[in-house]
Amino acid sequence: MSGPPYHLRANKAADRFALIEAIRRLHKLGVELEEYTYYGLGGAYLEDMRLLYEYCPEIAMISIEEKLEIFKRQNFHLPCGTLRLENCSVKSHIAQYEPNDKKSIFWLDYTELHYECFDDFITLLTKLVIGSMIKITLRADPRDYWYKSRRIQKEKAEKFRTEFDTLLPRQFVDLPRQYEDFAYLVQQMLEIASQQALPARANPLTFFPISSFYYSDGTWMFTLIGVIWPRNDKVVVEGAFGDWEFANLTWARPKLIDIPDLSTKERLHLQQYLPCSSPRGVTLRAKLEYLIDEDIPKTESALEQYAAFHRYFPYFLRGIP
């Protein structure tokens, strides 16, 4: 995957914080966080586990890593004693996973878009108990299917249709070219997958969406968070997450995370004006008194993004080891 190192990707960092925020709201469902175990693909630096330990230390954690050398590197970077490392593939782990009536939080953090990812998602949904949460991240970059040659482009679209035939909400001739439209297509495919896993006629539980985003740190990605809950009890889920700024409880179009590049000095300057009333981008532009993009509308749009995600956006500073 192209882009900055994994642990320094700003938009990914904001997406990671959004998960922490969603987890912190789980107690509003009437559950206790210490009942949960978190399963993630932490990468070499175990960034999500480090963050989760800071905000929710009561949650036990398990990291799943297939590659031996990265597993060894994870062992070196263990952030706490409540994290257990497992050296196996996601597929293998899901196949052997038994909830034993315990609640789980899974982050299926994929870097590609393959049917196997949806298959893992479906398999996991059929196993998770009530109150469990899944976050799934998938590659959603329409540029993967853009080709100068019309013939190759059609072949790629045909291959996509063939691979995802049972998950497509509509038949199509050409794949969506806009990033938001492509991300929305992936979201709809996940919605269908969740219905296949937990069909209404056979299961009182369903997968409620909580939030969804699309972003790029070099490659466009889509991410969705949802919770397993009785389908007739939607009001509880709405009560727990409905007032969250980033909630998407209706499978509406995903939100964009596109945090602008601002210096630490600029961020500290703007911090004193946040939170502010809408339109936030206009307010902040007036405080900066200059443009940070090509024109006023783009600057205000970028600053609106900053205002929305500023609390989730870490400061990247050079430290002396």
Place this chain on the structure above:
Amino acid sequence: MNKAKQIRDQTLSALPFKSFFVSMLTHDIKLEDAILDLLDNCVDGILRSKKQDGNMPYKGFLAEIEFKPDLFSISDNCGGIPWNLRDYAFRMGRAHDFEPDVLGSLGVYGIGMKRAIFKIGRYCLISTRNDKDQYEVEIPKTWFDDESDWNLPVRSARRSLETDGTTVIVGNLNPGIAEQFVDEKMFKTGLERMISTNYAYIIDKGFEVKINGDPVKPRTTKIVFHMPSREEIPGIRPYIFKTTADGVDIFLTVGFTRPIPSQSEILDEQESIRYSSIDAGWTVLCNDRAVLYCDRSEMTGWGEAGVPRYHTQFIAISGIVEFCSDDARKLPTTTTKRGIDASSPLYLQIKNKMREGMRIFTDYTNKWKGREDESKKQIQRGARLSLTEIKTESQRLTFNATKRSIPPGDLYKPELPLPSIIEPMKRRISFVKEAAKIKKVAQYFGDSDMEPSEVGEKCFDTIYGEAVK
């Protein structure tokens, strides 16, 4: 011993219990098949309305399906239900001496609409307009509870329909049906796929079907047809057989839909979770309706009489066989119209031709194994044609009359290109490596999208270059 009481002479009622009748009628039919029954009625209505001639006989006709968690409806402009057909439309079954009023009608047994309605719910309103007849029939929930009343009330239409057609609204959905509609996206995806395959050729010929406002696109098979300047030059063309037998017109064609798969593609397919061969195999049409779609089983001749069982190697091979008759009873379909009657003598005869055609193309894939790139160039020279286009283009071909085969007919056997003989001293190199390592080497060569076989070949050529220095 007590003396048994003698029952005096009297009569017993053998009338069916309504609840038993309704449940038996709907027990084994899937919801999607019930909806297809309603679409079949639309097509019958089109035939009754005298569809146009030419390549788009269904153009101008439309069926709109809508579903919500508490309601189902289907509206069409396909001519409506004539008053004089009320018995056929609304009584259960049909009279033994009933003759179909339309040529080629898909409906034979007179139960499709009723079965569909009973499958979906316990309330129904049917509004219809046919030329000068306009009326409504309501089946209230109480009708199902009253065992003695088999009559249905008819009344003048409360809402005037603008065109000749029918609207069927079903409410009070049965348990299980409402839940399927709750999973709206999943159900719509599945229904759309079913209609796009079963009705592919009817939609392709102009019939419009919408589900919750979205039009259904047809999934038709297109076969490569390369017509060089001289017919005798070998080229990638389909095998074609056509005939008429006992009032049934038959057109059969089989060929390639795409280049044959490379060895690495076959390997990837075998390791993949999902079978991606969904467009390969035989589609069997009866009066434009697909009763088998992309079948790859013994039902269509795979694995029989010299034809190998279906394998990913044959992913590029597809065939269409079309049966057309004014009398639907002569078509080789099952009673549900959703499958082929495997014991039909007509179908068994045609299956011989299907196998004969398939062998030509399975044989080609064996001959060109390892030389898929060369084969790909040949196949890409041809255009992918629809069934209608193949019928048109094939008129330029020279057919042989097969008088002694059963059934007799006109046959075109393509002469496919043969590979030039490989020098005997060449050998294949084939091995398996981790995908991540292959990608790394491809990146090293400057193209991360290289196919594994190209990476292997370049590695060999590079080292060979070093070795001969």
